[in-house]
Amino acid sequence: MSAPAAPAAPAPAQEEQSTFRKLFGAAQQAFIIFAVTQLASKYLFNTGNKSAVPVQTPPGSPPPQTVDPWTLPPAQASPAWPLGQPLDMHVHFSTSPTGDVFSKQWTSGYRKDQDEGLPSFVWENLTFGDYTESRVVEYNINFPPSVLKNGSLWADIFLAKNGASPNPQNPAFSPDDIHHVRKLLTPHIPKLKIRKEKNLLRANATDEPEEVEADVIMAHWHQNLTLALISDAGVIPFGTLPPPLLEHVHLIPNERDQTGTQGYYKPIVFPNEFWHLRSHYIELNDTTPTLPIQIVFQPMSFMKFQIFASMTHGFKEAAKNQGSGAGAELDEVKRMLLETNPWFLGLTGLVSLLHMLFEMLAFKSDVSHWRQKKEMVGVSLRTIITNVFVQFIILLYLIDNNDNTSWMILFGSGTGVLIEAWKITKAVDISVVAAPGKLIPYKLDIKDKHVLSEDEKKTQEYDKLAFRYVSYVAIPLLAGYTVYSLIYESHRGWYSFVISTLTSFVYMFGFAQLVPQLIINYKLKSVSHMPMKAMIYKTLSTVVDDFFAFCIKMPFLHRLACFRDDVVFLIFLYQRWIYRIDPKRVNEYGQVLAEGAPDAAGETKKTR
Template structure:
């Protein structure tokens, strides 16, 4: 099932590559590439003017008097339709705030037209469109979607019912704004591509033209949750709006816009609003460290699943019978795993869960005593990885309870395997073994476990004059008994003596200590001499 690919180098040595090594290598490359990409977000290369780079500095370094203005509009490109919602005359970018305002809904919103929020950062005391150094950002305040009470359910019946319902208009009650407050100096040619759509570069100065970038403004969509949405209808006249502002670092700014882009892509791939809301909660409520775990954990989890399946398949291919396995346990576990797989399929779960469960339904192992330790460890690592992830992200109580159950089962597996190993060790025949030694103590320095069909310990003592040799090994009881019956010694004590026993380490005492030169202690020569003597 998993053959190995071998190639022989010119020097004659053999290099063996298995699928396990290939998968592990791909995993390492993926993790390294991901860490490098994250490092690129964390570390942005600054401009070095000493090397002749054209630098772009922040507009905030000249300390301008700024104003924050927020307008509502059905058409963001029609300035005549702007309605002022909120403004801060002397806007200090380093001071966070939360302000609540009441918004009167225009008639157009009841006719399924989208209402937008147009945010301006501009010179204080003038209108935004009269300031050529203003920063502008547009965000949607209303959106149409399926009723939220139907989005939160997952059964097939409610999904079919939601398709019959009309779309509902919702109002986003929170508008969260961020401005990057670091005085970072960019290289004009090295501005990161992800920042270009948020960056507006101007030239300032009459004599010496100096390039400046206007404040980097961001609408924090990750903190916009479903719980902030308010359903509106034709009778709704006014709705509340909370404007929140806070600063943001350059590193977090770049990571945030990438995550928002990913969530936007997932929405077009068919993810429900409820699923996207859970993803947002994972990042917002737990911090950026979840980003690294969300990348590494699935990679390791999937790799361990592949390794476990590989060892499962190898184990079953090598078995010729069900010795040591419970047929009833194997059939029952296979049946229960198939039921779980069909339930997940019915609930339209993620394929990342469906595929491992479906494969496990085919090759599930149920005997702990005969379960390969590598397979057991891979499954155990997956269990603990699931524990870590379920503790980091917001998950239902039954899921966390299921993870705790898997931990208990895994510990029971380890305990049963320990008992099985102890039982096997106590009931497996073990014999002292040696090649050709001169003393019994030397022969008792090593031992071996006898494998079928060996069921006896055999001790051979050969003597020829002053030369003696001892050999201890595992043997078949019939072969040992037959050899012992034909072994003979003459009246001078020369010859071969063979003894057999069938208990654990029973061949401790094989012969008395003798002295001879080690270079003469070659048992094959002794036996050959005896054979020649018997035939003459």
């Protein structure tokens, strides 16, 4: 298949999403759509396998009338043209609404007035069933004025055998030797919406509410037309074919076998649009009077035809029903299949599965650790609160850019906010109490879960000190980046400016939120309070992130985000090495690494 045009730059929301979440979500949705399509074709449209219930005829009654099979669609269909048959394929581009491209109305009207100069060619001596056949032709199309004004342009494809001509005025014309198929070359699809952004400091930057634009349907153009000839189709179950396949199978009228249950179909010509990405389509208007096109002929097996036709239909329905987010994710799957080496694509899938496994194991270990945690020695409460803020900012950013953000990404981000907020409740009790005499009648009351021990008091003191050190660097950087973004960058509005600025700052300097925990470890000279299993799984997941940062195209900020945690993990591993854990000490799970050491029940305060 010919290579489509280079895709456009990805949308901003997609660029900032997690690479693995995007890949996993898109692949999962593609698999679900394919599975649903197959189930629908098997159970919803499979009416031919239903056995009729026998009807008991009373003795002496006339036999029941049977349905004439000629009044029903045939249960099966056989190919009308044999394999090995020499064929000619005639292709004519036209604006004719009926496809009657050889009538005088077209030749002296449409062809003369507006279709002059459109491609009209013949591929001769094609062998039906020969998989080695391949033809390619390229043209520059000068569009008629009607097409540039949201009109339609068609490709009329004629298959001819035995040297027949598709022109009815030609003596070699024979309707039995001609098969006519039409393909719309200018699909009318919604125009891509442009994000309206402005510099907020300019005088004309008013706070006008952004109007919700209605979908504008426009004619679009794709620079590739692939005509696939199904070259191995035998007897097919015509009565049970799903609609995506049925529309490409054309029966010969009034031709059946003796039983009337088997018809005959002409060769299947399938215009393959599966690899057409939404970003490859070009809107037609006065600024695009001429565009190229590459027309490809290739044989295709019936199995591939079933897969491509079903999935193309399923993808279009999913994008139509679920909005632009689903279409963007499905296009991302096809883009990976188009542009990625098959071996690297397999490696990508394997490493993505490993990443998801490590993510789930880290999540399980982290939750288990916090459920059993009774004290807050060595734990940075401010870091947890910062994590809630960071996750919430990212969630707001995804919602602000929801045009190309799927609900799965939003759900995952929202779940992360709830988990981090739950961790806070393990450390302190939070309640809403009345505040009489205040401007706001209610306030948050935060109390410790229990009376703090000396170690916990030290932890709070070190936590406060660590955040003061970090703030000396983070606050000036945030202020400087905010001023830079306000002066030199454009935004949709003030709300979008605040959210996007905070999100960009998180991507660039998000590792700073992990530094206080390292300082606490240094002050306490201990790492025993850290969830070791979760840290190991997160380390492995980070290694996978680093691998993809080298191999997958992504923005610089996102690549920086993949490597930012490495520095923190390396420092933590160094702390793990110098602050060795006593194997005879009982950990927070009541486990003892060394044999013969006292268990949790026999542990004394001195041992702890």
